[in-house]
Amino acid sequence: MLSNIAFYGAVETGLIYGLVAFGIYLSFRVLDFPDLTVDGSFPLGAAVAAVLIIEGWNPWLATGCAVFAGMAAGAVTAILNVKLKILNLLASILTMIALYSINLRVMGRPNIALLGEDTVLTPWYSLGLAYHQVPVLLFAIVIFIALILLWRFMKSETGLAMRATGANPRMARAQGIATGAMIILGVAVSNGLVGLAGALFAQSQGAADVTMGVGVIVIGLASLIGGEAVITPSTVVRALIACVVGAIIYRLAIAFALNADFLGLQAQDLNLITAVLVTLAIVLPGIRSSVVSKFTSKKA
Amino acid sequence: MISATDLRLTFGKGTPLENPALRGMSLTVNQGEFVTVIGSNGAGKSTFLNALAGEVMVDSGTIIVDNLNVTKLPTHKRAGRVARVFQDPLAGTCEGLSIEENLSLAIKRGQRRSLGTAVKKQYEEQFRESLSSLNLGLENRLGDKMGLLSGGQRQAVSLLMASLTPSAILLLDEHTAALDPKTAAFVLELTKNIIEEQKLTALMVTHSMKQALEVGTRTVMLHQGEVVFDIEGKDREGLEVKDLLELFETQRGLSVDDDSLLLG
Numbered sequence: 001m002l003s004n005i006a007f008y009g010a011v012e013t014g015l016i017y018g019l020v021a022f023g024i025y026l027s028f029r030v031l032d033f034p035d036l037t038v039d040g041s042f043p044l045g046a047a048v049a050a051v052l053i054i055e056g057w058n059p060w061l062a063t064g065c066a067v068f069a070g071m072a073a074g075a076v077t078a079i080l081n082v083k084l085k086i087l088n089l090l091a092s093i094l095t096m097i098a099l100y101s102i103n104l105r106v107m108g109r110p111n112i113a114l115l116g117e118d119t120v121l122t123p124w125y126s127l128g129l130a131y132h133q134v135p136v137l138l139f140a141i142v143i144f145i146a147l148i149l150l151w152r153f154m155k156s157e158t159g160l161a162m163r164a165t166g167a168n169p170r171m172a173r174a175q176g177i178a179t180g181a182m183i184i185l186g187v188a189v190s191n192g193l194v195g196l197a198g199a200l201f202a203q204s205q206g207a208a209d210v211t212m213g214v215g216v217i218v219i220g221l222a223s224l225i226g227g228e229a230v231i232t233p234s235t236v237v238r239a240l241i242a243c244v245v246g247a248i249i250y251r252l253a254i255a256f257a258l259n260a261d262f263l264g265l266q267a268q269d270l271n272l273i274t275a276v277l278v279t280l281a282i283v284l285p286g287i288r289s290s291v292v293s294k295f296t297s298k299k300a
Numbered sequence: 301m302i303s304a305t306d307l308r309l310t311f312g313k314g315t316p317l318e319n320p321a322l323r324g325m326s327l328t329v330n331q332g333e334f335v336t337v338i339g340s341n342g343a344g345k346s347t348f349l350n351a352l353a354g355e356v357m358v359d360s361g362t363i364i365v366d367n368l369n370v371t372k373l374p375t376h377k378r379a380g381r382v383a384r385v386f387q388d389p390l391a392g393t394c395e396g397l398s399i400e401e402n403l404s405l406a407i408k409r410g411q412r413r414s415l416g417t418a419v420k421k422q423y424e425e426q427f428r429e430s431l432s433s434l435n436l437g438l439e440n441r442l443g444d445k446m447g448l449l450s451g452g453q454r455q456a457v458s459l460l461m462a463s464l465t466p467s468a469i470l471l472l473d474e475h476t477a478a479l480d481p482k483t484a485a486f487v488l489e490l491t492k493n494i495i496e497e498q499k500l501t502a503l504m505v506t507h508s509m510k511q512a513l514e515v516g517t518r519t520v521m522l523h524q525g526e527v528v529f530d531i532e533g534k535d536r537e538g539l540e541v542k543d544l545l546e547l548f549e550t551q552r553g554l555s556v557d558d559d560s561l562l563l564g
Contacts, residue, residue: 157404157413160397164405167394170386174353175461176379176410 002252002259008132010255012204014223014248015139019197020216021223021243022150023190028224029239030154031166031186036092036217037077040099041070041191043213045198047103050112050208059120063199070195071188073099078187082180103210111209119203135204142200146193147240154236162186194220218274223247225281253277302469302501303328307351307361309525321347322358323525329469329503333532334495336512337505338544339522345505348522349473352503354378366468380410383467385458385475392458395447399438399457402446403427406461430460434490452483456490463494470495472504488515509541521548 002010020038027035045066052062073095080091104110124134153159164172165182172179194216202208227246233239257265257273265273309322321344329335339345350356352363354375363371365381386392393402404418424442431439434456438449446454455475462470472491476484492515495502506512512519518532521544528551531539 153415155417155419156415157408157418158415160401160405160418161413163397164394167396168391170355171392171394172405173355173375174379174384174386174392175405176376176408177405177413178376 002255005132006255006259007252008136010251011248012132012135012139013201014251015136015143015244016197016201016204016247017219017223017251018143018244018247019146019193019200020220021227021247022146022240023193023197024217024220024224025239025243026150026186026190026193028221029166029233030163031183031190033078033081033166033183033187034089034092035074035077035187035190036089037073037095037099037187037191038194038217038220039213039215040096040103041073041194041213042198042201042216043103043208043210044073044099044106045070045195046202046208046212047106047112047198047210048195049199050114050202051106051108053114053117053119053203054112059118059122059203063120063196063203066195066199067192068195070198071192073195074188074191075184077191078184082183099213100210103213107208107210110211111207113207114203115206120200121203139200139204142196143244146196147237147244151237151240158185215271215274218271218278219250220247222274222278222281223250225278226250229281229284250277301329301331301367302352302363302365304348304352305362305364307348307358307363309347309351309356309358321525322351322361325361325522325526327520327527327530329501331501332499333518334500334502334516335504335518335520336516337503337520337522338507338509338512342524343522344525345522346473347525349384349471349503349505352469353382353384353471381468382471383409383462383465383469384471385455385462385473387474387477389451389455389458389478392461393446393454395445398443398445399431399449400424400427400442402457403461403464406464409465409467430464431457434460450483452479452487455479455483455487459487459490459494463498463500468501470500470502472502474505474507477507491515509544513539513541513544519544523548 020042023038027033048069049062049066052065053059077092077095080086080094081088086094121135121138124138125131127134129137154163161172161177162182162185164175165177165179169179198213201212223246224243225246226249227242227244228239230245230249231238231242233242254270254273257263258267304325304327307322307325311319311321325344325348337345337348347356351358354370354373354377358371361371362369365378368381370378370381394405397405400419400423404420404423407423427442428439436453436456438453438457446457449457459475475491476487479487488511491504494500504516513536518530519536520530521528529547
């Protein structure tokens, strides 16, 4: 079974990936914009935060800069799509590849250790909580604030315009919505959230690494789809809660899979497990409804 | 007032599929006029409407809406002046949003959108009142998702959304064509009422000559990207479909061979 520390560790990472899931909800679901930039903006956020922390910046200020860096990356992807008419998926792949070089430039080397540095977590350790509970508390607060802000935004006039842009662009234009500007804003905010996740991840793991972004998109999607399978996203707030719940469930499922000795799985199997979980999350709801409909049609 | 002068537009220029959709189309619509537009397939009706709305850019010519030259402006920058209802009943609304969210989107048409709450308490009364004029019971379903409504109901709401804020012109693109006859009659009646009550300036494309003569104050027929005739007032009174056909033949020396125009 899962140890206490492993459990808190899974929840901690789950909360961070909840932010990634928010970002992916914004791009994939709200804007209908399949955005792979996140594989680059996650390590970008980590790199920017790590470099600035090493330089002696206030860790919150460094984290804020990571958010802006993520937003800039997202804006580049969206501008490639909106202004230069490059297919959205391809535009995001181009930015993602470019970010690999940029992240190496930002860090100056493939990885930066943050051991012994002051991070956003440092002041919280003096609260008297157990060492492995501190990040869970702080990240829960961060993701709660992010959830409230995103929810308010989605309910605002601009947020509603963004939702219309993704759902029905022709109608949105006819209502006077600048759909191009909405896509740029939305993809920027999405990657800003992912940058924030990257910055927090680096600080909780004690290092930033140029390869840490590989597969972030799949993990984010797994969280999003898994969450939607558990909590029907009939309203914005339910969809956002589903992102967080999905991300935590995903991390717990991974932790269980790796801890269950009879399965014989090891850490290097992580990406395979992820792919299987995402496939199941996509396929299972469909199977469930077809089974239900068979039952109902028999009754009728 | 809107005036379109010498609009020209060719799709697929320089390709084997080159298709001149507008060939010197000119039309001026005065304040308060309700113009019905007819024409066979490929006459340029939809292209003309799309050009007015900004969905397609004309190659040459000018479009003036309320003293503003909008020829080069994209759709969203014209939206404050140009309201629109599409042919597809699903196109004018967002099915994932609630009825009141859709109406809240429309109430800000052409205006700046803030970070304040979109669905404001102060709108509720106005929304209920305009929805109750539809007699569909929608005034009690403000929070329902648009996707739960039927095509006819959604088209009725689209019409309401287009008339929620003032515009220089209301464009209706065969907006009853995709509905069953009974619903189409209901939406058409609603259109007449709204346009009359709010004294709107409107341009309605229709496939039916009968409808074109029964509704509105003026009828324009397009053929091959141009206006072939334009009748209003006394000349238009008591006119029947066969008179229209005669008019078309004498004007052009052509006969109408599009069955759907005759049967509609």
